[in-house]
Amino acid sequence: MTIDADVDASKETPNFFAPWHRRLFVGRRGLVASTVSSALIVVAIALLLFVAPGGATFRYVFFDGHNLWLAWVGDPRLGIDSLRDGMVTNIWMFLVSEVLVLFFGLMIAWCRISQSPVLLPFRVLATAYTDVMRGIPLILTMLIIGFGLPELRLPVISSQSDAVYGVISLTLCYSAYVAEVIRAGIYSVPNGQRLAARSLGLTQTVTMRRVILPQAIRNVIPPLLNDFISLQKDTAIVSVLGAIEVVRAAQIFSAATFNESGLTLAAIFFIVLTIPMTRFTDRLLAKDRAKRLVHE
Amino acid sequence: MSDVVLAMDSVVKRFGDHEVLKGVSLQLHRHEVVCLIGASGSGKSTLLRCANLLEAIDEGHVSLFGQNLVDPRIDPDLVRRHIGMVFQSYNLFPHLDVLENVVLGPVRALKRDRAEVEEEAQALLERIGLRDRAHDYPERLSGGQQQRVAIVRSLAMRPALLLLDEVTSALDPTLVGEVLDLLVDLAHRGTTMLIATHEMNFARDVAHQVVYLDAGVLVEQGTPEQIFTNPQHDSTRSFLQRVR
Ligand SMILES: Nc1ncnc2c1ncn2[C@@H]1O[C@H](COP(=O)(O)OP(=O)(O)OP(=O)(O)O)[C@@H](O)[C@H]1O
Numbered sequence: 029m030t031i032d033a034d035v036d037a038s039k040e041t042p043n044f045f046a047p048w049h050r051r052l053f054v055g056r057r058g059l060v061a062s063t064v065s066s067a068l069i070v071v072a073i074a075l076l077l078f079v080a081p082g083g084a085t086f087r088y089v090f091f092d093g094h095n096l097w098l099a100w101v102g103d104p105r106l107g108i109d110s111l112r113d114g115m116v117t118n119i120w121m122f123l124v125s126e127v128l129v130l131f132f133g134l135m136i137a138w139c140r141i142s143q144s145p146v147l148l149p150f151r152v153l154a155t156a157y158t159d160v161m162r163g164i165p166l167i168l169t170m171l172i173i174g175f176g177l178p179e180l181r182l183p184v185i186s187s188q189s190d191a192v193y194g195v196i197s198l199t200l201c202y203s204a205y206v207a208e209v210i211r212a213g214i215y216s217v218p219n220g221q222r223l224a225a226r227s228l229g230l231t232q233t234v235t236m237r238r239v240i241l242p243q244a245i246r247n248v249i250p251p252l253l254n255d256f257i258s259l260q261k262d263t264a265i266v267s268v269l270g271a272i273e274v275v276r277a278a279q280i281f282s283a284a285t286f287n288e289s290g291l292t293l294a295a296i297f298f299i300v301l302t303i304p305m306t307r308f309t310d311r312l313l314a315k316d317r318a319k320r321l322v323h324e
Numbered sequence: 325m326s327d328v329v330l331a332m333d334s335v336v337k338r339f340g341d342h343e344v345l346k347g348v349s350l351q352l353h354r355h356e357v358v359c360l361i362g363a364s365g366s367g368k369s370t371l372l373r374c375a376n377l378l379e380a381i382d383e384g385h386v387s388l389f390g391q392n393l394v395d396p397r398i399d400p401d402l403v404r405r406h407i408g409m410v411f412q413s414y415n416l417f418p419h420l421d422v423l424e425n426v427v428l429g430p431v432r433a434l435k436r437d438r439a440e441v442e443e444e445a446q447a448l449l450e451r452i453g454l455r456d457r458a459h460d461y462p463e464r465l466s467g468g469q470q471q472r473v474a475i476v477r478s479l480a481m482r483p484a485l486l487l488l489d490e491v492t493s494a495l496d497p498t499l500v501g502e503v504l505d506l507l508v509d510l511a512h513r514g515t516t517m518l519i520a521t522h523e524m525n526f527a528r529d530v531a532h533q534v535v536y537l538d539a540g541v542l543v544e545q546g547t548p549e550q551i552f553t554n555p556q557h558d559s560t561r562s563f564l565q566r567v568r
């Protein structure tokens with residue numbers, strides 16, 4: 029059999045009209061389809077919240093305006109703490125962790141890809157480290173660090189707050205993920221870039237720092253952002269150590285008021301955190317592209 | 325003192341059990357332009373890379389200014405600072421603007437003063453008519469402009485030897501001329517160059533020596549007249565007929 033392009037002019041010409049089951053999705057009608065599907069979803073949610081037998085209770089327990097407000101401001105007379113203190117804990121935990129994660133992730137990635145004989149033991153260590161840390165559930169790392177380090181009875185290390193142990197655990201865990209992301213980014217830079225840099229007589233380190241890494245990081249900003257959003261949410265896991273971060277605070281709020289609106293507020297908090305971050309990196313990437321690429 | 329810049333002696337290079345260079349010997353004198361011609365896969369790029377130690381050779385010797393580069397005490401980074409290399413695909417750094425591309429080597433490898441280097445870089449860009457594009461990013465330039473910037477980036481290091489690997493092969497035919505003109509200018513200024521090329525007319529015009537490589541063997545070497553008008557070997561003759 030010979031395979032050929034469509035060279036037979038005697039054949040029937042193809043038909044380009046969408047079959048009936050695709051009609052809704054072609055051309056401008058895509059808009060109709062998306063509107064219809066959105067409306068259906070809204071109706072389904074409304075049904076769930078307003079028509080379900082327990083709908084009214086559910087709305088009161090999770091979405092009560094008064095309790096949401098109370099969770100936000102707190103009330104010293106009733107002995108109810110504002111969730112904002114907890115939020116501050118989450119915020120500084122993820123800010124500090126993210127800086128540390130970026131630094132250690134970079135170092136680990138560097139060790140893993142380096143061919144320098146001096147770094148050989150580090151390369152082995154770094155590989156083992158990523159294997160181990162990506163394998164352990166974060167909650168276990170938290171428990172081991174949070175209860176283990178105080179047991180060591182070392183100066184400074186053993187007398188930190190639970191939030192600090194949380195930061196250490198988050199850093200340990202996420203550095204492994206981020207290292208892999210950065211490593212993939214480094215491999216995504218064309219080899220010609222390395223050759224050009226080395227041909228200029230730049231050392232391996234300078235080539236990495238000035239030529240490869242700046243391009244690698246740009247290439248992996250979206251997956252990096254993914255990991256950072258996960259990290260922000262995982263600050264909630266320090267609650268297993270008893271640190272009063274926002275989720276723990278919401279649970280305390282529930283116990284005091286018999287209302288779960290604190291959990292809703294905590295959920296809103298996490299959503300609000302991630303959105304500016306996403307927009308910020310979108311802007312950053314768009315600006316970088318606009319700067320570098322032709323846009324006539 | 326002899327004026328031999330680069331000397332390769334019976335260089336053998338293998339990738340696995342594929343012998344890509346089969347004992348190539350070649351000498352390059354100061355102010356000399358040598359053009360390397362040969363079919364695709366004959367080992368031209370590999371030869372250039374062996375010359376600036378981007379590839380380690382398996383047998384033979386390479387020396388630069390009489391210093392044996394195979395010696396384990398040699399620091400390849402120091403060697404490369406004196407050898408410029410320009411690639412078929414330009415390989416400009418896309419995250420740096422044109423000026424930064426040119427300045428990076430002298431500032432970061434030679435540790436020279438930035439202000440001074442920038443001034444020189446501007447002068448070099450002026451020479452190729454791209455001074456007003458100094459703060460543009462490479463991807464905004466045409467292929468020909470990018471390749472000329474890449475050449476200037478090598479020049480900013482003031483190399484003793486310039487290696488050029490098919491620097492016009494990726495270019496639109498209308499842009500080839502501007503790059504070749506720059507190379508002709510460099511040749512007239514006495515730049516020592518080893519040029520892998522498929523541009524036979526260019527080789528005929530600027531080369532002092534033409535080297536024909538076939539499957540990793542240096543088949544024939546001579547002046548452009550000898551090689552192009554009176555080749556001694558059948559394989560040279562048939563290659564020249566094919567590219568004509
Ligand atoms: N890194 C490598 N690993 C394995 N084989 C390689 C490598 N680099 C080159 N080769 C092989 O070496 C041979 C010569 O390649 P080289 O790139 O030097 O040829 P060339 O003369 O420059 O060809 P072209 O005109 O297409 O650029 C080819 O067969 C190629 O497949």
Ligand SMILES: [Mg+2]
Pocket residue numbers: 368369370489490
């Ligand atoms: Mg080649």
